[in-house]
Amino acid sequence: MATSVAAHHHVGAAAQYQEENGIWSWLTTVDHKRIGKLYLVSALIFFIVGGLEAAVLRTQLIGPNGKLVSAEMFNQLFTMHGTTMIFLAVMPMSAAFFNFLIPLQIGARDVAFPRLNAFSYWIYLFGGLLITAPIFFGMAPNGGWFGYAPLSTRAFSPQHNMDFWVLGLQILGISSLAAAFNFITTIINLRAPGMTLMRMPIFTWMSFVVQFLVALAFPVITVALIFLQFDRFFGTRFYDIAKGADPLLWQHLFWVFGHPEVYILILPAFGLVSEVLPTFSRKPLFGYPVMVYSGILIGFLGFGVWAHHMFSVGMGPIADAIFSLTTMLIAIPTGVKIFNWLATMWGGNLRFTVAMKFAIALVALFTCGGISGVMHSSPPADLQQTDTYFVVAHFHYVLFGGSIMGLFAGIYYYFPKITGRFMSEKWGNWHFWLSVIGMNLTFFPMHLSGLYGMPRRIYTYDVGQGWELFNKMSTIGTYIIMLGTLIGGINLIRSWRSGKIASSNPWGAATLEWAMPSPPPEYNFAEIPLVKSRYPLWNMKEGQTLVHETTSEEEGGIRIPSAKELHITLPNPTIWPLYCAAGIVWMFCGMLFMETSTATALGVMMSGAAVWIGSLYKWLTTPLEDAH
């Protein structure tokens, strides 16, 4: 029985063989692990940007009649806060984990289409920059992250602000769709022998469901955006009420996308928690098949609840009742997961690492968010709650208390695997407690201010409404979150440079990625493994789980061979995906000139098209790897 655990000597795997590290190597990389790192760093930077936008908002709202920002700037801030957090922070953070983990967890050397993978990253980055840059010129999108038409049409939003939003989101859609096709193919077709679907780690399963949600939901918002773009640039009538357009068309199309989108935001975090909890409970995940089926059911049902975002528009009692029912139904598979996580921990040998704390925080805080969500599912109750801060409380509990907590758990858990070093538990604890306390202090009062009538998206409020105390608490909570995040950021940077060296399986986990050195060599597995169980690294005999936490001392003295020595052919780095992405974004930018100068617009669009078509041609005619 040959081993494929290539060990490393005690200064750590990363030092053993110098990977190329110059800028060009990063621009041309097609290695899923590096692309994962790129996503992680970009997502964290955008998380800070989105957080700063929120900080300014909250400072404006700390007391009545705030004068910090104008109403217009406030609109830009809350629009960009939402857009940044959803599309530029949380989704890409999840993408970082899809990229890094999925091939490792299924026993593959890379994703199905490594160059397409790189393309997805670069077009996300360029699209993210396009949509973020305008705020520095006071021209950021200002119609809400959901861009309701007809408010977002030229008639009511005549300036360029919403143009950036329309174009930026379409670009980001291309990134996500390409990645979805890539990961679906990877998970279907590149699993190692013996890795049946029901042996895959739950993170990979949740990611699998998410990729289908992306592939099926993003086309709908693409169409809604195309209609808006055509209305804004070409004078079509899709959202033109005077010409008979239905004011609800945008809302329905948007939310047919928007609801699956929120499951896209939470399921990866659920997957990460499902990896962390069993490891630090020293027990297999309770009810694996149920966790899989509930994930699939959430994905499927998620397409049937969208109009619960529209209970106040007057759809009629039957529509309201049906969507209310489906919304209540979807709480069931979600709730089941909570119980399964609790059962996983019950009777386990718990170890409260920072990762474990963040994971447990998700279980608790997401449950709170789920409860307020179920309260929304009743249309009569929702009529009071909708468009108030009660909803803001709900979705921040599920997005911050859920997605972010889960993603942070993943970061602390997988940091050793990704970088070969531990994050500091001491700093991590500060990060954790400040985040949890700050988060609750910020968002809990919003349940109350919401029920007391404070509407969403108002840039100020008058004295005597009864909201002052709650707003003050929320703003102070925000500052605490910021402090916690700062500490977390410092922890990340210091640890990346000089954290304690990690071995291949420091947590004693069960899945394939932990059989690799930390960080894994470029080729991942020296030999593609044969998988015989759900927990390949845990011997399960007679109900006993045998767990071994490796140490860097015990793994000292053994070399990691290079790909060449092992005769493993790897894909060649290439710049064409980046150029192709740049060309597409440049082409989209051309639309911005359409009103002022058609000639410039056409010039920019055609030069952009030339760049991306030329790059695509070079990409397709260059072999992925050297002949072997």
Add this chain to the structure above:
Amino acid sequence: MTAPTIPATKLENSGVGHGYTTLGLDNRKVAIWTFIGSECMLFMSLISTYLIYKGKSPQGPYPHSAFTDATGHVFKPILNIPVTSFSTFVLLMSSLAMVLALAAVQERYKVRVGTWDKILSSSKLWLWMTCLLGITFLGCQAYEFTSFIHEGLTIRTNLFGSTFFTLTGFHGAHVTAGVIWLFTLLAIDYKRGLTPADATAVDISALYWHFVDVVWIVIFTLIYLIE
């Protein structure tokens, strides 16, 4: 439940080499079907919007009924069923040509003795046929669009104009992309010849092409034949 520390199981080597796939399928084929699934949702959204706005334009021209505007100008029903029936037939036949092109590349008609077998086995011929039929379809679309504009229906005129031109325009753009793809295959066929090793590459272009045809089947029925 405490866990004794015992060395973890070492991974067993499966012995598979480079190029192994779980299901023995080509990644590109899995990817194109995923893409096609995604496109179902794209066209569903476009078609839904067309149907939602059907009959809602306060002013004509209209697809199936006449309309007199304020100046007294009479617009006849604007859709041309005979021409579109013809183009639908053309697109259906192009799918036939496409399967024959694929069969030729897969060299399924190896006995190239009789004239008919020689004809069947020419990938160039059938790729040309697919392209030409596709271009004919596009030609009919172009004729339709220009005649509509001439008759007073543009993409801005009313809801019908916006939804119609966007839906059929997107479909036409997909056909155009398909034609370009096929011409690229033709170019490769002329340059170095397409062999069975290229079968998957031709297969995925064929799947795309058939999907575009199938979407037209739906559009033709819902927009042209149902009032």
Add this chain to the structure above:
Amino acid sequence: MSNNDAYGASAVSGVPAHADEAHHDEHPTWSTYWKVALVLTFITAVEVSAYYIPVWSKSWIYVPSMLAMSAVKFAIVGAYYMHLKYDHKVFRTLFTGPLLLAGLTLIGLMFLFAKLAIKLGALS
């Protein structure tokens, strides 16, 4: 197109035999193809004729019959031209899932925009 897939199932030593090798030998023949083309043409002809036959086009059966005929054409192209009848089951799943979802969403939207309605007496 050049072989630019890293892990495509190509004839490389050590790769297990393709799972659908047997399926691949089951190809429709030329005779199947032209018969399929004939059926498609025939159904299209029937559909277009129906449009011009007022007894049919003005009756309640018109829309269901149109939808049925195009569904049949859709299925035939899918099964024979797109090879779903002969290929690995996974492709059928990858196609019918989204198709079903698209259909259900379209029907949902039709109800929501009052393009479709079910008479529920006092309730609606």
